[in-house]
Amino acid sequence: MVAKKLNLKEKYRALTRDLDWDYDYADRKKAFPYEEFEGIKITDWSKWEDPFRLTMDSYWKYQAEKEKKLYAIFDAFSQNNGHLNVTDARYVNAIKLFLTGVSPLEYQAFQGYAHVGRQFGGAGARVACQMQSIDELRHVQTQIHAMSHYNKFFDGFQDWTHMHDRVWYLSVPKSFFDDARSAGPFEFLVAISFSFEYVLTNLLFVPFMSGAAHNGDMATCTFGFSAQSDEARHMTLGLEIIKFLLEQHEDNVPIVQKWIDKWFWRGTRLLALVGMMMDYMLPNKVMSWKEAWEVYFEDAGGALFKDLARYGIRMPKFVETTAKEKEHISHQAWWIFYTHGHAAGFHTWIPSAEEMDWLSEKYPDTFDKYYRPRWELAKEMEDRGERFYTNGLPQLCTTCQIPMGFTEMDNPTQISYRSSDFEGEKYHFCSDGCKHIFDEEPEKYVQSWLPVHQIYQGNCGGADVETVLREYYKMNLGEDNMDFKGSPDEKRWNEWKGKGVA
Amino acid sequence: MPVVAITPDYKFEAKDRFENFHGNQIVYVGWDHHLMFCAAFAYPLPPTTTFADLRDKVMPEGFAVHPEYSKINWETATWLLDNEPFKPQLDKSLEEQGIGHKSLLRFQTPELKGYKNAGV
Numbered sequence: 044m045v046a047k048k049l050n051l052k053e054k055y056r057a058l059t060r061d062l063d064w065d066y067d068y069a070d071r072k073k074a075f076p077y078e079e080f081e082g083i084k085i086t087d088w089s090k091w092e093d094p095f096r097l098t099m100d101s102y103w104k105y106q107a108e109k110e111k112k113l114y115a116i117f118d119a120f121s122q123n124n125g126h127l128n129v130t131d132a133r134y135v136n137a138i139k140l141f142l143t144g145v146s147p148l149e150y151q152a153f154q155g156y157a158h159v160g161r162q163f164g165g166a167g168a169r170v171a172c173q174m175q176s177i178d179e180l181r182h183v184q185t186q187i188h189a190m191s192h193y194n195k196f197f198d199g200f201q202d203w204t205h206m207h208d209r210v211w212y213l214s215v216p217k218s219f220f221d222d223a224r225s226a227g228p229f230e231f232l233v234a235i236s237f238s239f240e241y242v243l244t245n246l247l248f249v250p251f252m253s254g255a256a257h258n259g260d261m262a263t264c265t266f267g268f269s270a271q272s273d274e275a276r277h278m279t280l281g282l283e284i285i286k287f288l289l290e291q292h293e294d295n296v297p298i299v300q301k302w303i304d305k306w307f308w309r310g311t312r313l314l315a316l317v318g319m320m321m322d323y324m325l326p327n328k329v330m331s332w333k334e335a336w337e338v339y340f341e342d343a344g345g346a347l348f349k350d351l352a353r354y355g356i357r358m359p360k361f362v363e364t365t366a367k368e369k370e371h372i373s374h375q376a377w378w379i380f381y382t383h384g385h386a387a388g389f390h391t392w393i394p395s396a397e398e399m400d401w402l403s404e405k406y407p408d409t410f411d412k413y414y415r416p417r418w419e420l421a422k423e424m425e426d427r428g429e430r431f432y433t434n435g436l437p438q439l440c441t442t443c444q445i446p447m448g449f450t451e452m453d454n455p456t457q458i459s460y461r462s463s464d465f466e467g468e469k470y471h472f473c474s475d476g477c478k479h480i481f482d483e484e485p486e487k488y489v490q491s492w493l494p495v496h497q498i499y500q501g502n503c504g505g506a507d508v509e510t511v512l513r514e515y516y517k518m519n520l521g522e523d524n525m526d527f528k529g530s531p532d533e534k535r536w537n538e539w540k541g542k543g544v545a
Numbered sequence: 546m547p548v549v550a551i552t553p554d555y556k557f558e559a560k561d562r563f564e565n566f567h568g569n570q571i572v573y574v575g576w577d578h579h580l581m582f583c584a585a586f587a588y589p590l591p592p593t594t595t596f597a598d599l600r601d602k603v604m605p606e607g608f609a610v611h612p613e614y615s616k617i618n619w620e621t622a623t624w625l626l627d628n629e630p631f632k633p634q635l636d637k638s639l640e641e642q643g644i645g646h647k648s649l650l651r652f653q654t655p656e657l658k659g660y661k662n663a664g665v
Binding site: 076080082375383419448455460482484499500 | 550571
């Protein structure tokens with residue numbers, strides 16, 4: 044006799060694995076056309092261990108509870124003019140960067156997981172990816188709602204999806220995800236679930252969410268806590284995909300290693316933007332980028348790769364470069380943005396004297412020697428009334444698309460130039476890592492939509508920078524861009540705080 | 546190595562080939578050990594541009610703001626073209642002296658150490 048109510052285990056089976064069926068008249072290979080072309084060999088999908096242990100009905104219930112609380116806090120934040128509690132209006136620029144650079148990636152993740160959630164042959168993997176896909180859609184929505192309050196009071200929040208698709212520096216995160224989503228389903232999971240969510244995600248989430256907490260941003264901070272349990276599940280999926288692939292067939296090992304090498308480097312380049320956010324954009328610092336890298340990558344990641352060694356997986360290529368880069372990249376990245384502050388959709392500024400002392404303390408081997416002089420020059424010019432905005436467009440890296448402002452790590456006053464020739468064309472890169480990625484798959488990156496070249500090809504609405512910014516990027520010039528000093532954001536903030544005009 | 550792709554003929558035209566720039570070529574120019582400029586500049590120029598025009602008309606737009614720029618002695622400055630030593634000929638065009646589309650020109654002024662001698 045069948046029990047009227049299923050027990051938990053039966054219910055779980057019925058709502059996950061039992062959703063699969065055998066193919067008796069259709070060709071299974073045609074039903075899952077993406078499964079084999081990457082060269083990954085799966086011998087037994089039943090060995091997949093479901094990472095989430097969650098059924099859709101309990102998922103709805105659980106998330107609905109969380110969301111009820113989250114939106115109650117958003118309401119309270121808004122009714123109490125929560126924006127007035129942030130440390131200083133400069134902070135808000137960090138979340139402008141988050142909304143335009145990161146939230147759209149949540150949406151890309153939603154699309155990516157929805158796609159692979161259809162394409163894997165194993166029901167367990169499909170269900171996990173579908174659930175993550177819904178998580179990602181929720182994340183983009185809750186982030187928009189968390190930040191919408193700021194849109195009423197600060198510039199630069201108004202056209203974030205449009206900007207994400209077009210603005211020069213946002214092509215860095217956008218092309219990162221485009222690259223992952225245009226890969227096969229297994230590479231997508233190794234790229235996003237493992238390399239990004241498992242290995243590097245703390246370096247994105249902790250800085251922004253602890254940064255929000257340290258700077259009085261209740262809305263963003265609450266979103267972060269609400270997303271934390273989802274992120275924990277996503278990390279479990281990242282680890283499961285790696286273990287599953289490595290245990291299924293030894294031929295998978297070199298393929299997986301190649302993807303880890305690629306996506307670790309792509310991830311570190313993307314995180315340069317987070318590094319500068321931590322070191323320069325947060326008025327109240329959480330920790331330095333260098334410290335974060337040591338805790339969340341070197342210690343945690345080091346232990347992980349020790350565990351993976353038994354499968355024949357080694358540390359990602361170029362990891363030794365990152366050990367040197369942690370001393371430099373946040374400073375180099377913020378200088379790129381500071382000197383292009385006329386073309387950024389958020390405000391930039393020179394760090395204050397106290398902030399520079401903090402940087403000296405956190406970077407005793409590099410800040411005073413290499414970076415303080417840059418800020419002293421900038422200050423000298425600002426004091427003369429000639430705030431430095433560079434005049435001209437920069438050379439970009441073909442792979443990561445960041446302006447080529449990173450240096451040789453053993454010679455930090457010399458820009459690192461790398462290049463490759465492919466089918467009669469020259470390509471330039473910021474690093475050995477980015478060159479290596481290109482050389483492995485040149486046909487992919489010859490398609491790079493490099494913002495500077497696109498402007499020169501006449502594809503961005505105009506020939507001069509101002510027209511591109513106004514017409515093509517839809518920036519409100521004089522409001523969204525330029526230095527924080529003298530911005531409408533600063534003026535309003537001082538009025539609200541009764542500080543008068545600076 | 547070729548891309549592992551689901552389509553057998555994964556092939557695309559280079560997005561940044563010369564034909565797409567309406568008669569211009571891209572030339573990158575960087576000043577070594579002068580990081581006031583975060584990166585080399587990218588210039589769209591007709592291949593018939595003379596080196597003198599590049600150096601004396603185009604480059605100052607971006608570079609002249611540097612406190613050391615006016616002190617450069619162009620007689621002793623050295624150049625690299627695509628990482629090879631290069632002697633520019635002022636009256637010759639870019640194409641006549643092998644400065645191609647997406648070529649990188651770097652110049653060195655070892656006597657000028659940058660702002661506060663810090664390579665800035």
